[in-house]
Amino acid sequence: LRILGIETSCDETAAAVVERDADGRSKVLSDVVLSQLDEHSAYGGVVPEIAARAHVEALDTLIDEALQRAGVSVRDVDAIAVTSGPGLIGGLLVGLMTGKAIAKAAGKPLYAVNHLEGHALTARLTDGLSFPYLMLLVSGGHTQLILVRGIGQYERWGTTIDDALGEAFDKTAKLLGLPYPGGPQVEEAAKKGNPDRFDFPRPLVGEKRLDFSFSGLKTAVRQTAADIAPLTEQDVADVCASFQRAISRTLKDRIGRGLQRFSAEFPHLDEEPALVVAGGVAANLEVRATLQALCDKYAFRFIAPPLRLCTDNAVMIAWAGLERMATGVAPDDLDVQPRSRWPLDSNAEALISYGK
């Protein structure tokens, strides 16, 4: 099976070709990503209209490049997989219309892929992981703990009731006058800071349900910054270090409970249970160390796919399409519509009123 993947849900335009041969060996034939970071950084965040226009400009050449690098033409792929939600509607439309046009013109089946499913299944491509496993997605738009039972079988165990974790990093950076995207800036500044100087809140810690909340943390940072203004470089470093400490403590509690719940639900797995992390915040070394320590404590394997595949890319979309096709899931109709909101699991619909 050979699949062309297309991703345009946020600020990355991406195309890729992924293949699995008869012996079950998988291979990434090409992986092209164009980040729009420069276009958005002046505005301190992703501007939807700019993103959609940039996708329009780049996507066709990017798809050509992905096919060329893979050494195949559209005739040689078995299906087109394209992200059709969740995300910014303009970008989704660009990708989905392009995917439909190619599928129609080349007479290939189309798989409309949930972006989150792409993140969720990546570890099966990179690490050959078998079901079930736990996945923590921490990006600029999502903070979710998901039980991955099988293809098309996902249970959302926890989600943020306000800001995403990456968003909390970005907003904290902005409050401190650091440039966008703030995650790497906060991490860098924190290296020289004192994590014990400020005692920031750790929302929902100790609660039984596995949700997250980060907006109170951001408010505490704003308050602190106002209290000690004007901030010296050392102050900024101390705030960043204390912020990261609060995040670590929060993750330790929330994810620790998740691991225990997983072990209780699946006491007799053939292999050691696994926790997969995905999303841009997975680049953060303190976050990684926290998750690694938790996995050591509860005897889980900790799996962090290479960063390029943790952040937004089209390999994961092609792969999700491939997995669906391989398990005999029917392709989507060409009148499938993009969905700006699209929870992975069916029982998440009820929760959506208070979280994303």
Ligand code: ATP
């Ligand atoms: P989506 O949420 O739709 O999957 P996104 O573009 O918001 O997409 P990613 O590209 O996966 O998400 O990740 C970007 C986020 O990761 C930003 O919020 C950024 O600040 C954060 N981030 C990147 N590097 C680090 C780091 N070293 N520490 C903390 N956060 C980081």
Ligand code: MG
């Ligand atoms: Mg991104």
Ligand code: FE
């Ligand atoms: Fe993503």
